[in-house]
Amino acid sequence: MRSPRSRAPSGFTGKVLPVQRWAYSExxxxxxxxxxxxxxxxxxxxxxxxxxxxxxLIVQARVPRRAGEVSPANGGRRG
Structure with a gap:
């Protein structure tokens, strides 16, 4: 297995620490x-x-438009 490399000129330095991550399902x-x-x-x-x-995992969501808000998606008309 290859070791990770850094783009920093000095490479990885210092203490290795675990990283907590959240792996939620779809x-x-x-x-x-x-x-x-x-x-x-x-x-x-x-x-x-x-x-x-x-x-x-790819997640996409939209903020709902509010009544009367102008949207480029509908030609700039108020929704």
């Missing part, structure tokens, strides 16, 4: 974003080329 992200007021939530996984590796 369904969890969907629910979290809807709960916080987002609309049109889409979450999907793009499979990795090697089936033994994890895929990439």
């Amino acid at each position: 369904e969890m992200w969907h629910g979290i974003l809807l709960h916080h007021g987002f609309a049109e939530v889409e979450a999907r996984v793009i499979e990795a080329p090697d089936p033994e590796n994890l895929g990439t």
Whole structure:
């Protein structure tokens, strides 16, 4: 296995520390974003080329327009 490299000229220095990360499922992200007021939530996984590796989770959500707000999507008319 190759070791990680840094773009910094000196490479990695200092103590190695664990990184905490959150790995929510597609369904969890969907629910979290809807709960916080987002609309049109889409979450999907793009499979990795090697089936033994994890895929990439892509999540997209939109903020709902408010009544009367101008939108470029509808030709600048008020919604």
